[in-house]
Amino acid sequence: MAKIEIQSEMTGSVWKLLVENGQEVSEGDTLIIIEAMKMEIPVIATDTGRVSEILVKEGDMVADGDIVLRLEA
Amino acid sequence: MRKLLIANRGEIACRIARSARTLGISTVAIYSDADRNALHVRECDEAHCVGEAPAAKSYLAVDNILAACRKSRADAIHPGYGFLSEHAGFAEAVSDAGLIWVGPRPQTIRTMGDKQAAREMAIRAGVPVVKGSRRFSQGDLDELEKEAAAVGFPLVIKSVGGGGGIGMQLVDTPDKITAIAASVQERSARTFANGDIYLERFLPKARHVEVQVFGFGDGRAIHLHERDCSLQRRFQKVVEEAPAPGLPDALRRQMFEAALALCRETEYVGAGTVEFIVDATTLEFFFLEMNTRIQVEHPVTEMITGADLVGMQLRMAAAPETFDAETPAMSGASIECRLYSEDPKKKFFPSSGTLTVFETPVDMPNIRVESGYRQGDTITPYYDPMIAKIVAWGEERSAAVETAISALDQTRVEGIKTNRDFLIACLRHESFARGDIHTGFIERHHADLV
Numbered sequence: 001m002a003k004i005e006i007q008s009e010m011t012g013s014v015w016k017l018l019v020e021n022g023q024e025v026s027e028g029d030t031l032i033i034i035e036a037m038k039m040e041i042p043v044i045a046t047d048t049g050r051v052s053e054i055l056v057k058e059g060d061m062v063a064d065g066d067i068v069l070r071l072e073a
Numbered sequence: 074m075r076k077l078l079i080a081n082r083g084e085i086a087c088r089i090a091r092s093a094r095t096l097g098i099s100t101v102a103i104y105s106d107a108d109r110n111a112l113h114v115r116e117c118d119e120a121h122c123v124g125e126a127p128a129a130k131s132y133l134a135v136d137n138i139l140a141a142c143r144k145s146r147a148d149a150i151h152p153g154y155g156f157l158s159e160h161a162g163f164a165e166a167v168s169d170a171g172l173i174w175v176g177p178r179p180q181t182i183r184t185m186g187d188k189q190a191a192r193e194m195a196i197r198a199g200v201p202v203v204k205g206s207r208r209f210s211q212g213d214l215d216e217l218e219k220e221a222a223a224v225g226f227p228l229v230i231k232s233v234g235g236g237g238g239i240g241m242q243l244v245d246t247p248d249k250i251t252a253i254a255a256s257v258q259e260r261s262a263r264t265f266a267n268g269d270i271y272l273e274r275f276l277p278k279a280r281h282v283e284v285q286v287f288g289f290g291d292g293r294a295i296h297l298h299e300r301d302c303s304l305q306r307r308f309q310k311v312v313e314e315a316p317a318p319g320l321p322d323a324l325r326r327q328m329f330e331a332a333l334a335l336c337r338e339t340e341y342v343g344a345g346t347v348e349f350i351v352d353a354t355t356l357e358f359f360f361l362e363m364n365t366r367i368q369v370e371h372p373v374t375e376m377i378t379g380a381d382l383v384g385m386q387l388r389m390a391a392a393p394e395t396f397d398a399e400t401p402a403m404s405g406a407s408i409e410c411r412l413y414s415e416d417p418k419k420k421f422f423p424s425s426g427t428l429t430v431f432e433t434p435v436d437m438p439n440i441r442v443e444s445g446y447r448q449g450d451t452i453t454p455y456y457d458p459m460i461a462k463i464v465a466w467g468e469e470r471s472a473a474v475e476t477a478i479s480a481l482d483q484t485r486v487e488g489i490k491t492n493r494d495f496l497i498a499c500l501r502h503e504s505f506a507r508g509d510i511h512t513g514f515i516e517r518h519h520a521d522l523v
Contacts, residue, residue: 011425012454013127036454037414037423038239040260061454064425 004047004071008062012036017058019069023051031069034062049073074098074149074173074391078142079117081153082132083445084462085367086113089151092383101145103138105131107453112445121145126455132156135163139170149173149390151383155457158366159186159236175390177288177342177365184339185363188233189271195360198338200331203350203359204274208233211258211268214251220272221250227275230257234267236364241308243275278511279350281305282317282358284332285374287385288341290393295400296329297374297382303510304499306421311492311515312499313370314408315377318470318508324356335363342393344371344386353511369411369462372441376407376466406470408477410500412461414452416490417523423458427451429488431460433480439466439473440480452489460491470508474500498522 015035019025025045032043049071056068077093078101079086090100090113102117107126114120121141124131131137133156142150150167152158158176161183167174176182185191192202206220221228221244230253232240240261244250254270262268280303288294301317302310317325332347346368348361371382378401389396414424431448434440444461446452452460463480467473481497499505499522504514515522 009419010422010454012423036425037456037458039423039458041422 002047002073003052004049004073005067006031006043006046006069006071008032008034008043008066008068009064010034010036010041011063012041012061014056014058014060014062014068015040017054017056019051019054021051021054025049025051025071032056043068045071047071047073074387076101076145076147077149077151077175077387078103078138078145078147079113079151079153080132080138081151081156081158082108082111082113082456084443084459085153085369085445087116087445088443089153089383090116092381092387093151095381096384096387098149098387101141101147103132103141105455107455111450112447119145126453128156128455135160135166139166142170142172147172149175149387151175151386152366154366154369159364161186173390175343175386177339177345178290181339181341182365185365186234186236188231188235188362189269191362192360194338195335198331198334200335200360201358203276203361206272208269208271209254209258211262214254214258217251217254217272218247221247224272224274227277228272229275230254230270231273232257232261232265232267233269233271234261234265236265236362239308240264276350276352277513278353279303280317280353280511281310281348281361282320282328282351283346283348284328285371285382286332286336286341286345286347287382287389287398288336288339288343288345289389289397290340290342292337292340294333294336294341295398296332297378297380297401298403299325299328300370300373301510302370303512304505304514305512306515310370310411311413312408312410312496313373314406314470314473315373316403316406318406318510320351321356324351324358328358331358331360335360343389344382350512369459370409372443372462372464373407373409376441376464377403377405405466405468406473407464407466408470408473408500409462409464410477410481410496411459412463412484412486412496413458413492414460414489415458415492417492417495419490421492423454424490425452425454426489428460428486430485431487432483432485433461433463434483437480437483439476440464441466442480460486463496471506474506495522
């Protein structure tokens, strides 16, 4: 089983977690929405798999490149 | 008016302070924890902290701002643009506290802030509007698909309480429209505390032309010519200019008359902008919305008229009974480029970081630079990504464009990504040079520009 790390592409705050631990997701699904400078940027699943770890909570600040979630593919 | 509190940040706070100083009015800045060392704090005579970095806890915190006003004994508030500028409740609270509100009456802000009420107002004033649907309150999406079909595709789902391009979603086809509408409702509820939406027909090849107006509160008003703001991405303006290139004079006059009719109907007070879309093919025009504040792009109007719009706002607010003005003559052409901290190569995502290098032209003829940042400052993710406005003037449009390009060439930013090269590519594009501009320009020429 491959561990996939999902990163935020932008510095901002976590507006919304759209998935839960253990949830099955498909490649292309929106997992988290990050908000910065009046914009909402989705964090997208790069693979199909199961959410094994969520490293942020709503309201947290994240930086560009931070790992926000792990998937088991 | 002795002392003005500027309830804003960045370039517009600096800009307002400048006009206030010219009129001999002392200035009070407000700032969040993230802006303690910001330029606007230095540009004002005194400054008060109004809360934490997120805008909701500082620049949108009405009670904190009113407290800063009492503490500083300011007798007037200028809201700038964005933040609380179109918040009728804030305008009311300011007036109730016995302070001078530099802006239109709260009731006008309320009517124009509700896009559907504004449409109805426009219809009453005899101003043409785009085909639209009924209002869908949050949770109500009854017969949305039927209404959508009647409006026709493509259409835009608009938040009734939206503004500044936020809370809008373009929809090309009927499938998924209900789900998309539900998400716009949810986002609108969160952003504008109003989850109501409506549908409006979208014109694919349209120009965005707006009329600057100034009302005297008794139905009399003047226009200060028009601006073309067609170059947009995600409904955010990127390049604006005055006058609108290639617009027939008869059409221009009709738009001025429509804008002034709306001012008469609302007995408008102070500076405002009536936005229209113009079908680039048929040259029909339709009312879009009225912005009851000073706008980001107001400098292009000032460049072609010599007017000081902020100064006019302050003088009108200080002496509404006696203030008067006439439509100024215009000369030449002006272009404004919005320098954003964003990465055009990465879907225009905003970019935060420290401005390790930030140089803009100094004392360059026919160039005006408005910015709230200096070298060494940090661009945080909390606020708008605009870091500067580069405004150029020329005898002819082509001269203004050349001057803007050379000013952008001389602008150096390091430490964050910006759209500087993208702006230059827009200005150099042959369609832009021809004046063949419309709201789909950036998308259509994307490959040439990025």
